[in-house]
Amino acid sequence: ATTTATATARKARPRRTADVIVVGAGLAGLTAARRLVAAGRSVIVLEARDRVGGRTLNADLGGGKVVEVGGQWVGPTQDRLLALAKELSVETFKTYQEGKAVLVYRGSHQTFDLSGPLGPIPPIPDGILDAATAIQKLDAMAATVPVDAPWTAKQALEWDSQTFETWLQANALTKGGRFLVELGFSSVFAAEPRDVSLLFALFYMAAAGDEQHVGTFDRLINTAGGAQESRFVGGSQRISLLAAAQLGRRVVLGAPVRRIAQAGGHVTVTTDRASYRGRHAVVTLPPTLAGRIDYLPALTAQRDQLTQRVPMGTVIKVQAVYDEPFWRGDGLAGYANGDVDPVHLTFDNSPPDGSPGILIGFIEGELGRVWGQKTVAERRAGVLNSFATYFGERARSPTRYLEMSWAAEPYTRGCYVGFMPPGVLTSYGRELRRPAGRIHWAGTETSGYWNGYMDGAVRSGERVGAELLGGA
Numbered sequence: 001a002t003t004t005a006t007a008t009a010r011k012a013r014p015r016r017t018a019d020v021i022v023v024g025a026g027l028a029g030l031t032a033a034r035r036l037v038a039a040g041r042s043v044i045v046l047e048a049r050d051r052v053g054g055r056t057l058n059a060d061l062g063g064g065k066v067v068e069v070g071g072q073w074v075g076p077t078q079d080r081l082l083a084l085a086k087e088l089s090v091e092t093f094k095t096y097q098e099g100k101a102v103l104v105y106r107g108s109h110q111t112f113d114l115s116g117p118l119g120p121i122p123p124i125p126d127g128i129l130d131a132a133t134a135i136q137k138l139d140a141m142a143a144t145v146p147v148d149a150p151w152t153a154k155q156a157l158e159w160d161s162q163t164f165e166t167w168l169q170a171n172a173l174t175k176g177g178r179f180l181v182e183l184g185f186s187s188v189f190a191a192e193p194r195d196v197s198l199l200f201a202l203f204y205m206a207a208a209g210d211e212q213h214v215g216t217f218d219r220l221i222n223t224a225g226g227a228q229e230s231r232f233v234g235g236s237q238r239i240s241l242l243a244a245a246q247l248g249r250r251v252v253l254g255a256p257v258r259r260i261a262q263a264g265g266h267v268t269v270t271t272d273r274a275s276y277r278g279r280h281a282v283v284t285l286p287p288t289l290a291g292r293i294d295y296l297p298a299l300t301a302q303r304d305q306l307t308q309r310v311p312m313g314t315v316i317k318v319q320a321v322y323d324e325p326f327w328r329g330d331g332l333a334g335y336a337n338g339d340v341d342p343v344h345l346t347f348d349n350s351p352p353d354g355s356p357g358i359l360i361g362f363i364e365g366e367l368g369r370v371w372g373q374k375t376v377a378e379r380r381a382g383v384l385n386s387f388a389t390y391f392g393e394r395a396r397s398p399t400r401y402l403e404m405s406w407a408a409e410p411y412t413r414g415c416y417v418g419f420m421p422p423g424v425l426t427s428y429g430r431e432l433r434r435p436a437g438r439i440h441w442a443g444t445e446t447s448g449y450w451n452g453y454m455d456g457a458v459r460s461g462e463r464v465g466a467e468l469l470g471g472a
């Protein structure tokens with residue numbers, strides 16, 4: 001009996017050593033762990049939060065229904081995310097886009113057709129041509145940027161020496177054109193044109209594709225045929241929840257990593273409660289959070305300076321729940337563009353069966369910074385006012401209001417992604433994926449294709465898995 005009791009105790013004791021210690025149980029960390037485990041490696045995944053999924057999170061609506069408060073959409077060319085979802089039997093459904101879209105600009109309210117040649121870009125008379133020309137130019141420039149080494153583009157230095165704003169001032173000459181390009185830009189980066197390097201913006205456009213399809217600005221902003229085309233049944237976090245369930249006890253929650261030491265041919269990864277030992281570590285945090293871990297010995301100057309220079313965007317995702325999607329009855333898709341602060345962009349975010357009705361809005365960039373400092377009650381009133389201006393007075397009376405401010409999350413600190421101001425890609429871009437001894441780097445910010453997206457996170461997990469299996 002004593003032997004059995006000892007064996008049980010030994011079995012129950014959590015493992016503290018493995019071939020690879022993965023830091024972070026978002027899509028990147030879980031994908032890396034899956035690949036390594038499939039190849040027979042032992043793995044421990046350390047996750048700071050008491051849940052998996054990182055920047056994806058489902059909110060419970062009751063009755064078995066959920067809505068996503070983090071990353072949610074998936075679209076064509078996001079092949080690796082779709083493949084992972086398929087492995088886990090998570091299905092997709094199309095984002096609701098039937099009916100007219102709404103534009104409210106400078107006090108005038110109009111509807112427009114989403115199946116027109118410019119898709120989701122609203123027909124502002126003094127801006128549409130200007131915006132279309134600017135986007136054409138951007139796509140042509142982006143086509144010259146190699147996604148795995150943007151710093152080698154012929155005009156890399158010239159483009160990395162200016163912000164997107166500088167380029168926009170010279171290339172979008174009308175107020176309407178500027179408004180349209182800025183709207184698309186902030187919906188993609190959750191930052192202002194003045195914050196972001198032109199080269200980084202072009203790289204991000206180039207990254208919106210795959211090995212067979214060149215990346216374009218349109219694929220970033222489009223619903224049909226673009227990054228907002230579909231959603232996951234049961235919410236995007238389900239992918240991480242299922243992947244983590246398969247990994248079982250290898251995933252340790254509530255374990256914020258504070259220090260990674262390398263010595264004597266192994267790594268020691270220390271959380272608040274315990275130390276874990278492995279032959280390699282994989283860090284999947286956005287660069288700025290990776291820079292908050294203590295490394296012994298210290299990392300190189302180049303690597304540390306990279307992590308000093310990749311800030312996160314600012315976004316508050318807001319949603320109002322109604323008994324039914326009343327806008328559908330009015331012939332509206334639930335998609336609005338406008339200049340009514342604080343929400344300039346909305347979608348219909350109802351579950352697949354349309355019940356309950358949910359409107360989603362984004363408070364992005366500077367608006368996110370300003371409105372993030374207000375009270376929930378102030379934000380709620382502002383958001384519902386935006387929704388009511390776009391969709392009518394019924395929008396003022398939701399049954400529930402949900403919001404998630406990602407910059408306020410200690411283990412994310414901003415969204416959607418870490419972006420690069422001028423000078424960073426050309427001087428430090430090479431450091432994104434360069435291993436530091438036994439420490440390897442993953443996370444969507446290290447991806448070529450679909451950098452910043454769930455697909456990029458999955459690709460980075462696969463890449464780091466291959467890196468370790470090749471050399472481990």
Ligand SMILES: Cc1cc2nc3c(=O)[nH]c(=O)nc-3n(C[C@H](O)[C@H](O)[C@H](O)COP(=O)(O)OP(=O)(O)OC[C@H]3O[C@@H](n4cnc5c(N)ncnc54)[C@H](O)[C@@H]3O)c2cc1C
Nearest residue numbers: 024026027028048054055071072073257415444452453454
């Ligand atoms: C509001 C919002 C909307 C978005 N919309 C979309 C979308 O529609 N489509 C899309 O494709 N993408 C979208 N994204 C982006 C997408 O969610 C991310 O690109 C992707 O989830 C990143 O995965 P990751 O594994 O690289 O990083 P993360 O998900 O950030 O994972 C990192 C993990 O590390 C953990 N961690 C942090 N610090 C520590 C520490 N010290 N020790 C241990 N663990 C730590 C974190 O808790 C987290 O779980 C959106 C993001 C947000 C927030």
